[in-house]
Amino acid sequence: MMSVANIVLNYFIGIYGSAAVASYGIAYKIDMFPIMLSVGLSQGTALLVGYCYGQKNEKRLACSMRLATIYGVVLGAIFTIALFFLNRILAGIFLDNEDLITQTAWFLRLLCFHAPLLGVINMVTAYFQALGKALNSLIITLFRNVVLFIPGVAALNYFFKLNGVILTQLIVEIILTAIWQHF
Numbered sequence: 001m002m003s004v005a006n007i008v009l010n011y012f013i014g015i016y017g018s019a020a021v022a023s024y025g026i027a028y029k030i031d032m033f034p035i036m037l038s039v040g041l042s043q044g045t046a047l048l049v050g051y052c053y054g055q056k057n058e059k060r061l062a063c064s065m066r067l068a069t070i071y072g073v074v075l076g077a078i079f080t081i082a083l084f085f086l087n088r089i090l091a092g093i094f095l096d097n098e099d100l101i102t103q104t105a106w107f108l109r110l111l112c113f114h115a116p117l118l119g120v121i122n123m124v125t126a127y128f129q130a131l132g133k134a135l136n137s138l139i140i141t142l143f144r145n146v147v148l149f150i151p152g153v154a155a156l157n158y159f160f161k162l163n164g165v166i167l168t169q170l171i172v173e174i175i176l177t178a179i180w181q182h183f
Contacts, residue, residue, distance in 0.1 A: 001145035008150050012157045012165045019100060020162060026094045027107035031115075034079035038118035041072050042126035050130035065127060072119020083112035110166045117173035124180045136183045140176065148172045 013024050045068040052061035083090070091104035121144070128137035149172050156164030156171065 001141060005145040005149050008153055009165065009168070012153050013162070015157070016162045019103065023091075023100055023103040023107055024166065026091065026100075026104050027111055029094075030083065030090050030108060031111045034076055034083075034112075034115040035118060037075060037079075038072050038115070038122045041068060041075070041119075042122035045123065046126035046130040049127055053131050065123065069119055069123045072123055073116045074119075076115035076117065076119045079115045080112045083108050083115070087112075107166055110163065111169070114170040114173045117170075117177050120177045121173055121180065124183075128183070139183050140180065144172060144176060148175055 010021065010024075013020050045064060048064050049061055052058075052064060087105035087108035088101060090108065091101045095101045095104060121140070125137050125140050128134070128140070149168060152168045152172055153165055156168050158164075160167070
């Protein structure tokens with residue numbers, strides 16, 4: 001599903017030229033740091049959550065989830081601040097063209113705001129996996145990568161052009177953070 005979502009995303013970014021694709025590619029690679037740390041935290045916590053669930057230790061399960069989610073949100077907030085203020089420096093590590101640095105830095109500013117929300121959504125997905133509720137986890141993944149994301153890219157492109165395309169993931173994460181309890 002992530003591959004399909006990325007194909008659609010790259011198609012819409014490609015409308016704005018190869019410089020936009022290159023800038024997004026570098027911004028996304030930098031943005032992978034908070035994404036992968038959030039995934040690692042959630043998958044590591046899933047083991048503890050599964051153990052607590054198996055032991056029927058609801059208090060420890062709830063405490064583990066709450067603490068890991070807080071860590072994920074705080075870690076994401078730290079990355080948001082770092083990427084927001086260091087975007088030009090980070091882009092300059094990979095590029096020497098001033099226009100590409102400026103565009104990549106702008107994309108990083110737009111992308112960085114979703115990092116704290118990853119701490120919630122990735123933990124919820126791992127929680128459902130740890131409890132053996134694969135369908136709930138699958139539904140969240142479907143919403144994240146297909147149901148909300150693909151139409152979101154098209155709609156935000158229509159209304160906000162390239163900035164809307166780049167902001168799609170943030171909008172999807174906001175919606176999922178607001179509605180995850182219904183899964």
